[in-house]
Amino acid sequence: MIDRPTEHSQFFELLGALREGALTNEQFAQLDRFLADDPAVRQLYVEYMLLCAELRHYHGMSETADLAILPGGPADVPPSSLQVAAATETQGIPTILDELLERDRAVAARRAAEEARQRADAHREAIRRAADDALERFKEQERHRREELAYREYLARRRQLAVSVFAVGVLLVSGVLVWVSRLPVRTTFSPVPATPAVPPVVATITRSSNAVWDRTDVSTAQGTALRASSLFLMQGLIQMVFEGGSEVLVQAPAVLRLESADQVFLHSGAVSVSIGEDSTGFIVRTPTGTVVDYGTEFGVIVRQTGETEALVYQGKVGIRSGSDPVRSVASTILVEGQAGAVDAAGNVVSRRYLPGQIVREMPQEPAFGVPGRRLDLADVIGAGNGFGTGAATSAISPVTGRYVMPVESDRHGTHQYVVVPWNRYVDGVFVPDGTRSQIVSSVGHTFADCPITNNIYYLDITNVGDAGVGRQMLSGQAYGSPDRPCILMHANLGITFDLAEIASLNPGLRIERFCSAYGVSESATNRPCNADFWVLVDGRVRFSRTGVKVKGIAGQIDVELADTDRFLTLITTDGGDADFPAGLRATDSDWCVFVEPNLELAPPAVSDL
Amino acid sequence: MSEGLPTNRLGDMSRGREFLRLYQANERRIFGFILALVPQWSEAEDLLQETTMTLWSKFDTFEPGTDFAAWALCVARYRVMNHRRKKRHQHVQFSDEVLEALDERVRSAASGLDTLRDALGNCLRKLPERDRELIHLRYEYDATTRSVAQRVGRSVDAVYKALNRIHVQLLYCIRRTLAAERSA
Numbered sequence: 054m055i056d057r058p059t060e061h062s063q064f065f066e067l068l069g070a071l072r073e074g075a076l077t078n079e080q081f082a083q084l085d086r087f088l089a090d091d092p093a094v095r096q097l098y099v100e101y102m103l104l105c106a107e108l109r110h111y112h113g114m115s116e117t118a119d120l121a122i123l124p125g126g127p128a129d130v131p132p133s134s135l136q137v138a139a140a141t142e143t144q145g146i147p148t149i150l151d152e153l154l155e156r157d158r159a160v161a162a163r164r165a166a167e168e169a170r171q172r173a174d175a176h177r178e179a180i181r182r183a184a185d186d187a188l189e190r191f192k193e194q195e196r197h198r199r200e201e202l203a204y205r206e207y208l209a210r211r212r213q214l215a216v217s218v219f220a221v222g223v224l225l226v227s228g229v230l231v232w233v234s235r236l237p238v239r240t241t242f243s244p245v246p247a248t249p250a251v252p253p254v255v256a257t258i259t260r261s262s263n264a265v266w267d268r269t270d271v272s273t274a275q276g277t278a279l280r281a282s283s284l285f286l287m288q289g290l291i292q293m294v295f296e297g298g299s300e301v302l303v304q305a306p307a308v309l310r311l312e313s314a315d316q317v318f319l320h321s322g323a324v325s326v327s328i329g330e331d332s333t334g335f336i337v338r339t340p341t342g343t344v345v346d347y348g349t350e351f352g353v354i355v356r357q358t359g360e361t362e363a364l365v366y367q368g369k370v371g372i373r374s375g376s377d378p379v380r381s382v383a384s385t386i387l388v389e390g391q392a393g394a395v396d397a398a399g400n401v402v403s404r405r406y407l408p409g410q411i412v413r414e415m416p417q418e419p420a421f422g423v424p425g426r427r428l429d430l431a432d433v434i435g436a437g438n439g440f441g442t443g444a445a446t447s448a449i450s451p452v453t454g455r456y457v458m459p460v461e462s463d464r465h466g467t468h469q470y471v472v473v474p475w476n477r478y479v480d481g482v483f484v485p486d487g488t489r490s491q492i493v494s495s496v497g498h499t500f501a502d503c504p505i506t507n508n509i510y511y512l513d514i515t516n517v518g519d520a521g522v523g524r525q526m527l528s529g530q531a532y533g534s535p536d537r538p539c540i541l542m543h544a545n546l547g548i549t550f551d552l553a554e555i556a557s558l559n560p561g562l563r564i565e566r567f568c569s570a571y572g573v574s575e576s577a578t579n580r581p582c583n584a585d586f587w588v589l590v591d592g593r594v595r596f597s598r599t600g601v602k603v604k605g606i607a608g609q610i611d612v613e614l615a616d617t618d619r620f621l622t623l624i625t626t627d628g629g630d631a632d633f634p635a636g637l638r639a640t641d642s643d644w645c646v647f648v649e650p651n652l653e654l655a656p657p658a659v660s661d662l
Numbered sequence: 663m664s665e666g667l668p669t670n671r672l673g674d675m676s677r678g679r680e681f682l683r684l685y686q687a688n689e690r691r692i693f694g695f696i697l698a699l700v701p702q703w704s705e706a707e708d709l710l711q712e713t714t715m716t717l718w719s720k721f722d723t724f725e726p727g728t729d730f731a732a733w734a735l736c737v738a739r740y741r742v743m744n745h746r747r748k749k750r751h752q753h754v755q756f757s758d759e760v761l762e763a764l765d766e767r768v769r770s771a772a773s774g775l776d777t778l779r780d781a782l783g784n785c786l787r788k789l790p791e792r793d794r795e796l797i798h799l800r801y802e803y804d805a806t807t808r809s810v811a812q813r814v815g816r817s818v819d820a821v822y823k824a825l826n827r828i829h830v831q832l833l834y835c836i837r838r839t840l841a842a843e844r845s846a
Contacts (some may be wrong), residue, residue, distance in 0.1 A: 069826035071701050073807055081754045088760045092767075095760075097833070099698050099768045103775065104833055106694035107782055108801045253723070296723055314723035315736075332738035347743045371762055384766070386758045 062092060068101050082630060095336040247441070255311045259300070260415050263289035268309075285308045286322070287656075288425035290414055290440075299346075300327040300333040304412045304440065305425030306654075308560050314336070318376070321560040323411045325352040336380045338376045342395030345371040347386075352411035357560040359397040362404055365389050366413065376398045390418050407477060409435075409442040410558065414499065416441050419536045421649060424564065428484040430550060430569075430650040431538035433478045434518035438558065441535060442583040445518025449473060449544050450483045451510055459515040459541075461520060466508045466545070470495070477558075481550040484510050485532060485624050494549050494620040498592030504599075507639045517646075525646045526575035528607040534647040539581045540650050541574070544584045544627040544643030549620050555652065556616075567612040567621055569650035571598070576604035583628030584643040586610075590618050600628055607648070614652075623647060676755040681721050684730040685714065690779075691731060691772045699742045699761060702753075709745055711739045735760050735769060777843070778836060785835035793828045800825055 056360060067084045070076045076084070087094050256279045264273040269284040271277070286305040293298050297315030307322025316336045317324070326335050327350045337344040337353045341474045342361035344353050350370025355361050363372045365387045373384035374395045383401040390405040412424070420441040422429035428439035436456060437443020448459040454471035468485025470492040473479040480495050487503035517525055517533030517540070524533035525541060532539035542548070552564055573582045582604055588596035595612045614621070630639035692713060697706040716737050717724075724733055746755055756764065786794060799810045811821040 065830050066828065069822070069829070070826075072703075072829070074703060074823065078754045085754075085757050088764065089757065092763075095763055096768050096771075099764065099771045100837070101829065101833055102698040102701060102777075102780065103694040103768075103778060104829065104836065106690060107775075107779060108797065109693070109725060110690050253725070255723070297720070313725065314720065334736065334743070336736070345666050386762055388758075419823060525789065662812050 061094065063096060064097070072105060083267070094603060098300060106273075112442050126465040143634055145403065159236040168421075176371045176476055188621065189522065212495060229549075230300045230573065250321075253277040254296065255281050255314050256258075256295045256301070258291060258293050260292040261289065262415055262420075263426070264291045264305070265289060279311055281311050281313065282306070285309075285545065286425070288423060290412055290415060290424060293337055295335070297335065298329045300329065301325070301335075302327075302412060302415070306559055308561070312577055319353060319355050321355045321357070323352065323354045323558065325366075325411050326350065340376065341374070341397060343373045343376060343450075345373070347371065350413075351387075352408070352413065354410060354558060355560070356557045360394050362394040362410075364388060364392040364406060364408055366408060366412065372401060374401055388438075405475065407436075409437045410477065411438065412440050412442055417536070421536050421651070423540050425559070425653055427557065428559075428564075428652040428654060429538050430652065431540045431649075432517045433476070433550065434514060434540060434548070436476060440556070441477070443516060445516055445533070445535075447518075447521040448511050448513035448515040449476070449479065449482050451484050454460075454482055457513055459513045459514055460524065463509050463511055466510060468508070478550055479555045480549040480620055482514060482549070483547045484545055485547045485626055486507060486545075491547075493547065493589055493624075496619075498589075498620060500547075500587075500589060500592060500594075500622070500624070502594060503624075504626050506629075507632055508545070509627075509632075509638055509640055510543065510545045510638055512541060512546075514548050515541040516545050517541050523576070525648070527570065527572045527646060527648055529575075529605070532646065538649060540623070540647040542625045542645050542647065544640040544645055546627050546645075547622060547624040549622040551619070552614065552621055552652075553619050559654055562656060564586075564614050564618075565653045566614055567610065567650075567652055569610045569647045570607040570648050571610055571645070572607045573601055573604045573642075574646045578642050579644045580637070582642040582644070583630050583639075584645050585624075585626040585628055586624075586645065587626070588626040589622035589624065590614065591620050601645075602628075603645075604642075612649075621652075675720070680726070681718060685717065685734075688731045688734055691775050692734050693733055694772050694775065695768050696738055696742060698764055699739075699756070700745060705745065705749075709738070709741050713741045716741065731773075735772075739765065774840075777840060781836040781839040781843075782832065783838055784831050788835060789831070793824070793831075796821065796824055797828055797832075800818065 064084075064087055067076065067080055078212065088098055099201070119279065129186040135565070156468070187328065205548065237618075258273065258275055258277040258550070260275060261273040261390065264286065265288040266273060267287050271279070271284065271292060273289075273323045286303050288305045288309045290302060290304055292300065292302045295317075297313075299315060301317065302325045304323045304325075307320065307324065308320040310318040310320070312318055315334055316338065318338045320340060324337065326337065326346065328335055330344050335346045339353065339355045339361040341355075341359050343364045343615075344351065344361070347369040349370055350366040351368070351370045352364045353361065354364075361372070363370055367389055369386055369388050371384055371386050372393050372395060383395075383399070384399050385393055390406055394402055394404045394405040396402055420429075422432055422440040424440050429437075429441070430439065432439050432441060432443040434449060435443025435445060435447045446459065448457050449455070450457045452464070452467050452469070453473065456475060465485060468484075468486060470481050470487050472481045472495050480493055483493070485491055485503050485506060486508040487500075487505040488508070491500040491503035492498070493500045512522065515522065516538070517523075519533070519605050522541060524531040526532075527540050530537070556562070556564055567588065571586050573584055581602060583600060585599040586597065586601065586608075587594060588610055590612065596610050598608060607646060612621075623643040627642070627643060629637040630641075631639050680760050689710075693706065695712050696709045696713065697703070700706050700709060713734070717734055720737070724730065746761075749755070755761075786797070789797070796810065796814070799805060799813060800807065807825065809823050810825075811818045814821065816824075
């Protein structure tokens with residue numbers, strides 16, 4: 054609809070001043086408000102600026118077009134001369150208006166003469182476009198189909214991994230024997246057949262950790278050139294630098310397509326991106342959204358639900374609905390310390406900023422958690438994602454659910470199950486006491502066999518590190534380091550992990566089992582201990598060991614998990630001792646630990662596919 | 663040899679010609695995009711030059727047959743964002759929200775630049791001779807409203823107001839022309 058100029062007189066005055074470079078700061082702020090408030094005004098502004106740009110071309114810069122047809126024109130000069138060409142362009146000889154109008158008339162005449170031919174061309178073009186569109190749709194469907202097939206092949210291969218490793222070993226030994234037996238014989242190689250055209254190199258691997266691609270023809274070694282292609286990182290971490298200068302760290306399991314020197318399509322999984330000074334920028338497309346950097350460091354997660362989440366560590370990013378980096382229905386800008394998402398329905402929504410969800414740096418030493426294979430639950434308590442992003446010597450209070458530094462002091466429980474909203478992997482915490490029905494999940498699962506305790510706890514639920522209570526000893530081994538993690542749950546503590554959330558960030562994998570060693574740490578006092586250990590799944594007891602009265606002895610827990618299992622609960626209780634009048638509590642010396650507590654990740658069984 | 667240039671392509675003249683063909687077909691679109699986001703004229707000119715150099719130095723990564731304009735506007739946007747970061751303490755800028763909204767709007771509008779150009783030609787013809795002359799003088803290289811005023815012997819204020827009026831006239835003339843074409 055065309056409105057009237059008088060409706061925007063103040064706005065046009067601002068544009069006039071803007072055009073002449075005479076806008077004051079206050080006027081600029083006013084212009085910004087106009088543009089922010091009214092889409093119609095934005096449209097006017099854009100048209101006005103394009104008009105100015107066109108007038109620049111029509112008049113002052115009309116030499117530009119002639120540059121292209123100079124004998125031995127710019128195409129033949131060294132590219133550095135483009136700078137000169139561009140400078141020349143801004144100093145072009147002005148075109149006389151009459152000449153311009155004459156040229157316009159001539160163009161109009163030519164157009165009339167060519168009108169019939171253009172109509173025919175347009176008809177042919179329409180047919181060609183329709184065919185191209187159909188071809189593009191077909192290609193897209195084909196690409197999806199191939200990626201789906203590749204993924205299924207990986208799942209099948211993963212199950213055969215153990216057999217393959219053995220087979221490769223046998224082959225290697227056989228190969229060496231054959232080679233040795235034929236050593237004096239020279240082999241004549243047949244000519245190498247011509248290789249087909251390959252896609253361009255778009256990135257180079259700079260580091261990797263426990264990394265395994267689903268394909269054997271792509272190395273994970275440093276310096277490996279990666280071509281524009283689809284890849285599935287089954288396990289570990291890969292850091293790569295793109296040709297455009299951006300650094301990307303991929304966390305398994307991740308299905309991605311390297312699209313160009315500055316663009317990747319992330320089908321599922323998580324990446325963190327760091328934009329260098331000389332970078333031309335970076336775009337992460339996903340099935341539901343597009344994340345565009347504005348010179349920054351950020352992370353992107355594509356969950357199993359299809360949701361795309363972006364987290365900004367530094368600078369700013371734009372997050373838009375849809376995979377098209379240019380057009381979108383909804384968008385927003387996120388700044389440092391913010392997170393946002395495009396949900397499965399295409400809405401752009403805000404999310405709590407939880408930076409520990411994505412690995413941002415390669416591990417400095419051998420870490421216990423390995424993306425795609427083993428998730429460290431002690432790291433989760435430290436606000437991590439199970440792969441080393443959490444903080445050691447940190448804890449969760451069982452009565453407030455807050456992230457705290459561990460404190461040694463007798464305190465009473467509240468008989469409440471407390472949800473933990475700041476940690477997506479932890480559903481809730483509590484101080485167990487069977488005097489009342491003990492709730493162990495946010496959906497109301499109860500621990501029917503919960504023993505009666507004194508409802509007192511001495512320490513918060515702790516991810517052990519060097520500081521604070523320090524490393525814990527079990528079977529003569531110290532625990533509480535990145536490669537030997539440890540959860541310290543001094544008696545009368547309970548924590549429930551949300552298996553569904555964990556599965557959501559590990560798309561394509563299933564949580565096969567919970568494994569851990571347990572015992573009462575030798576680090577405790579030399580007074581006697583008496584404690585109980587419990588592991589529940591959806592409120593049902595799957596493991597228990599009551600009355601542990603010897604310190605330093607490690608037992609093993611191995612609980613198989615099904616896809617339908619939602620909550621995993623770890624509990625320690627005080628063994629039912631009485632509190633002594635002298636001040637010793639039933640919890641005294643009950644330094645209960647879960648060491649190397651982990652969830653084993655594995656691809657789904659082929660029969661489930 | 664300049665650093666960052668695609669050296670392996672230096673001898674490939676057809677590649678150079680291809681770049682120039684694509685660049686020249688889209689140069690106005692790129693400049694219009696930059697000017698809408700950075701409305702300071704001289705800074706927009708500098709950014710166009712930077713963008714041109716980046717496009718050329720990265721042209722090896724451009725896949726023939728894909729959308730050059732979309733690629734070029736992405737590169738231009740990064741130059742604009744870098745520029746905003748560097749200049750954020752020197753002068754006021756559009757807010758991020760406005761920039762984001764303008765980004766989308768100008769991409770869409772710039773795709774119809776060819777029809778806008780035709781309409782502009784018609785609208786220029788409809789202007790009175792005196793107004794055409796003013797526009798012509800104002801958009802000469804290095805011209806200012808003051809220099810135009812001196813050449814036509816009128817006050818700066820009068821020329822300034824006249825230029826404002828003519829720009830708005832042209833804008834609405836183009837709008838009417840395009841609307842008529844759409845409804846035809």
